[in-house]
Amino acid sequence: MAKQEYIKKNKEWIEAKAKEEGVKPLARGVYYKVIAQGDANSPQPKRRSIITAHYTGRTINGKQFDSSRGGAPLAIRLSDLIEGWIIAMQEMHVGDRWEVYIPAELGYGKFSEPGIPGGSTLIFDIELLQVG
Template sequence: MKKQEYAKVNKEWLLEKAKEEGVREIPGGIYYKVLKEGLGDGRHPSRRSIVTAHYTGRTINGKKFDSSLGGAPLAVRLCDLIDGWIIAMQQMCVGDKWEVYIPAEKGYGKFSQPGIPGGSTLIFEIELLGIA
């Protein structure tokens, strides 16, 4: 599949996903589905917060490209991650577990990464474990 066609298929997939029951939109054209409610205490990470999270990343064909499960959770300053994570995680509370659908423009854009072709919509299952 050509790059332009692949990017188009990914955009169409995201538009269809957005119509599913339980899928909500946040800024940046990012969508998510709540898998588990957390504390709901109104405390959210900021861009400068250090977040601790478990995650699994997949492309729309279901191919897993990364995961922290089975190992140590990710602990990183939020602003050091892709835009899609920064935007989504600022909406989350500790204990929330979401499936997040990130358009390519808020992920890696037209650039390929190991296991991720350029133009990919990214699917992440993210559980926010802590905010520092």
């Protein structure tokens, strides 16, 4: 598939996903669906928070490119992650598990990463375990 065709297909995918039942919008074209609800009174991360989370990342064709499940959870400063994660996680509470849909511009953009072609919409199953 040609690069421009791939980018167009990814944009169309997220536009269609946004119209599905249960899918909610966040800032700048990020969308999510709640898999499990945490405690609404539990902490929410800020941009400079250290977060601990389990996640699985896929492209729109269902190909998994990364996962912490089955191993140690990710522990990192939120501001060190891609912009789509920063936007979504600041809305999450500890215990929330969301499927998050991130447009390419808020992921890796036009650059390719291992297992992720440039222009890819990213799908993450994120479970927020802790905020430090």
